[in-house]
Amino acid sequence: MHKQIASRLLNWYEDAARRLPWRGVSDPYAVWVSxxxxxQTRVETVIPFYERWMRRFPTVQSLAEASEQDVLLAxxxxxxxxxxxxLHKAARQVMRDYGGKLPASRExxxxxPGIGEYSAGAIASIAFGLDETAVDGNVRRVYARLFxxxxxxxxxxxxxxxxxxxxxQLPAGLAGDxxxxxxxxxxxxxxxxxxxxxxxxxxxxxLARQNGTQAERPVKSAKPEIxxxxxxxxxxxxxxxxxxxxxxxxxLLGGMWEFPGGKLEAGESLKDCLKREIVEELDAPIEVGxxxxxxxxxxxxxxxxxxxxxxRFVSEEPDVDGAEFVVWAAPEELQNYPMGKIDRDIAxxxxxxxxxxx
DNA sequence: CACGCGTGGAA
DNA sequence: TTTCCAAGCGT
Numbered sequence: 389m390h391k392q393i394a395s396r397l398l399n400w401y402e403d404a405a406r407r408l409p410w411r412g413v414s415d416p417y418a419v420w421v422s423x424x425x426x427x428q429t430r431v432e433t434v435i436p437f438y439e440r441w442m443r444r445f446p447t448v449q450s451l452a453e454a455s456e457q458d459v460l461l462a463x464x465x466x467x468x469x470x471x472x473x474x475l476h477k478a479a480r481q482v483m484r485d486y487g488g489k490l491p492a493s494r495e496x497x498x499x500x501p502g503i504g505e506y507s508a509g510a511i512a513s514i515a516f517g518l519d520e521t522a523v524d525g526n527v528r529r530v531y532a533r534l535f536x537x538x539x540x541x542x543x544x545x546x547x548x549x550x551x552x553x554x555x556x557q558l559p560a561g562l563a564g565d566x567x568x569x570x571x572x573x574x575x576x577x578x579x580x581x582x583x584x585x586x587x588x589x590x591x592x593x594x595l596a597r598q599n600g601t602q603a604e605r606p607v608k609s610a611k612p613e614i615x616x617x618x619x620x621x622x623x624x625x626x627x628x629x630x631x632x633x634x635x636x637x638x639x640l641l642g643g644m645w646e647f648p649g650g651k652l653e654a655g656e657s658l659k660d661c662l663k664r665e666i667v668e669e670l671d672a673p674i675e676v677g678x679x680x681x682x683x684x685x686x687x688x689x690x691x692x693x694x695x696x697x698x699x700r701f702v703s704e705e706p707d708v709d710g711a712e713f714v715v716w717a718a719p720e721e722l723q724n725y726p727m728g729k730i731d732r733d734i735a736x737x738x739x740x741x742x743x744x745x746x
Numbered sequence: 747c748a749c750g751c752g753t754g755g756a757a
Numbered sequence: 758t759t760t761c762c763a764a765g766c767g768t
Binding site for chain 2: 428429430432433465466467468469470471544581639640641642685686687688689728729
Binding site: 422423424425426427428429430431433434468470471474501502503504505506507510522524525526527568571574575580581611638686688 | 759761762763764765766767768
């Protein structure tokens with residue numbers, strides 16, 4: 389029988405499909421939001437964010453009309469914040485160019501910011517019923533095992549090999565369910581570690597299982613060692629408020645607010661590091677006071693240990709009025725500013741110490 | 747095209 | 758505690 393993989397997989401999916409909040413929803417915007425949130429992020433993490441997001445921004449128009457700060461605030465905690473800014477930007481494009489309705493073609497979808505090859509195929513097939521492949525990490529792993537692909541999965545050849553398999557296996561008219569079935573299989577059965585081959589609906593068709601190479605598929609390349617930085621941050625007080633600085637839009641935590649500071653240099657003391665960084669960033673000298681906690685955090689490409697200190701400006705202060713990227717915030721206002729994990733931890737400590745002092 | 751970009755959960 | 762991620766995208 390032709391396309392045995394598709395027929396078996398779809399048969400399995402009828403009963404085994406996960407019930408997820410964005411499944412069975414006919415609104416393409418909902419599918420779009422879910423797909424962007426799911427980029428590099430676990431389903432269990434996404435679910436509560438998705439529910440909150442759809443209440444807060446139920447339509448493309450409501451998202452397009454929101455401020456970037458509110459959008460980032462709603463995204464805070466999920467990471468990869470450029471996704472939120474791209475989604476926001478794309479919503480405004482969809483209002484302007486398509487009357488508020490997502491375009492129903494892979495070619496048009498992929499032109500929108502934040503929608504790449506995978507997401508374009510996923511939205512096209514799931515939301516619009518088009519015959520498009522959607523190859524993500526799950527699908528690559530499943531096909532690498534089914535066809536015992538021995539090429540490194542992230543090499544150009546490995547990627548193209550799987551793309552070709554995906555096109556060959558796609559069942560016409562059923563791409564949406566088939567793509568989701570592949571991802572569910574990858575998430576529940578064909579796991580990265582210890583795949584559950586005994587209960588796999590495709591076990592008789594799996595070449596890696598026949599060859600005993602499941603554990604070696606997909607072939608991954610070695611990862612570089614990640615550096616560990618020591619950094620400092622200043623909680624600068626004035627009249628019961630603290631100073632927040634907004635990070636540049638490009639790069640790590642783009643557009644998010646933080647307590648300013650920076651990397652410790654060789655042979656430098658923590659306090660000297662902080663004084664130097666604040667002069668560099670804000671052009672004003674500070675005095676560094678009491679320590680305000682040590683915070684550890686692991687990003688994807690490096691780890692940090694951050695030392696925070698309570699500080700004051702010595703004499704002249706930076707001209708905050710009119711500056712777009714710095715603000716004095718009262719403790720109860722800190723929740724209104726989107727921050728990454730570490731800075732949110734510092735902000736929470738400020739709020740809790742403030743309330744404890746009363 | 748290789749690399750930068752977050753976070754929290756599991757083993 | 759450390760390691761390894763998890764439904765990719767933009768440059």
